[in-house]
Amino acid sequence: MSNGVSRILLIEDDESIAELQKDYLEINHMEAEIACDGLIGLNRALNESFDLIVIDIMLPSMDGFEICRRIREKKNIPLMIVSAKKEDIDKVRGLGLGADDYMTKPFSPSELVARVQAHIKRYQLLTGADTANDIIEINQIRIDKSAHRVFVLGEEIIFTTKEFELLLFFMENPNRVWMKEQLFRQVWDMDDFDTDIYTVVVHIGRIREKLKKGKLSESPIETIWGSGYRFNT
Structure with a gap:
């Protein structure tokens, strides 16, 4: 988080969807950046500082499941998977790899914003430096x-x-x-x-x-x- 503004990475190869998500996040006072390639998205996720990462499953270079697995090996920030895959096995797999949430397309941008805000809020409360030793x-x-x-x-x-x-x-x-x-x-x-x-x-x-x-x-x-x-x- 820079200057109190949450920074979100959208790993999404459909540029129209990514731009719409980015617009809604920025309207709600968050910074959003887009990576349209799986491997590029993974490298940015591992080497830059983000407060939450939204990951599509079907991506060029590397699928979202593998991206989720590799990020979770290194970082504990909130991860959200979004996908047109509606099968239960895909949801279970994504969550089993360490994703905090799984959203099935299509969904409203406002629902995405609500979930992003909720995950960031809970994460910040849980990891806040002012938490009393308990x-x-x-x-x-x-x-x-x-x-x-x-x-x-x-x-x-x-x-x-x-x-x-x-x-x-x-x-x-x-x-x-x-x-x-x-x-x-x-x-x-x-x-x-x-x-x-x-x-x-x-x-x-x-x-x-x-x-x-x-x-x-x-x-x-x-x-x-x-x-x-x-x-x-």
């Missing part, structure tokens, strides 16, 4: 909120921003059943969109995998069939 520990899982670090059985496990935020929400609100729609509103700070089920389910799956990787014998996040999820203490 430790929360349940079931051998310890979260250092100010340092954005998670420890399982004493060993650090790396979580993406949204995985961290979702786990933190569960640990701050344990022993209560949360529906997927509620989790989407609380953690993503947005009204229900058609991606909420996939977004929440995939992120919970990734959290469970990482807790298991940390040698936690049993996941505290329980699926309550027909209702939602509960973090058990």
Whole structure:
């Protein structure tokens, strides 16, 4: 963020769509830059400072899935995938590679702006330097909120921003059943969109995998069939 203005990178090969998205973002007081080639977009994402990156899937040189994977290996900023691909498997794949959100084309530019603003706001709140040092520990899982670090059985496990935020929400609100729609509103700070089920389910799956990787014998996040999820203490 430069001079208090959020900087967005749009990796989109359809110039008319990219320019429309850029116009709406700039109308809403954000800076937006366009990369029409996948490899160029990846290089800019890795070597420049952006507050959020919007990635199309079908791109010249490199597809959006690979771009998302490579960015997530190096950076933890919000990533949004946008695509005409509507199949559930594509949504799950994109979210599984570390994207924070998946929007299916066509969508309104105002919806894009709303999601971009929500993701940036949540990210800034989570990583703000003025956050008070605070430790929360349940079931051998310890979260250092100010340092954005998670420890399982004493060993650090790396979580993406949204995985961290979702786990933190569960640990701050344990022993209560949360529906997927509620989790989407609380953690993503947005009204229900058609991606909420996939977004929440995939992120919970990734959290469970990482807790298991940390040698936690049993996941505290329980699926309550027909209702939602509960973090058990």
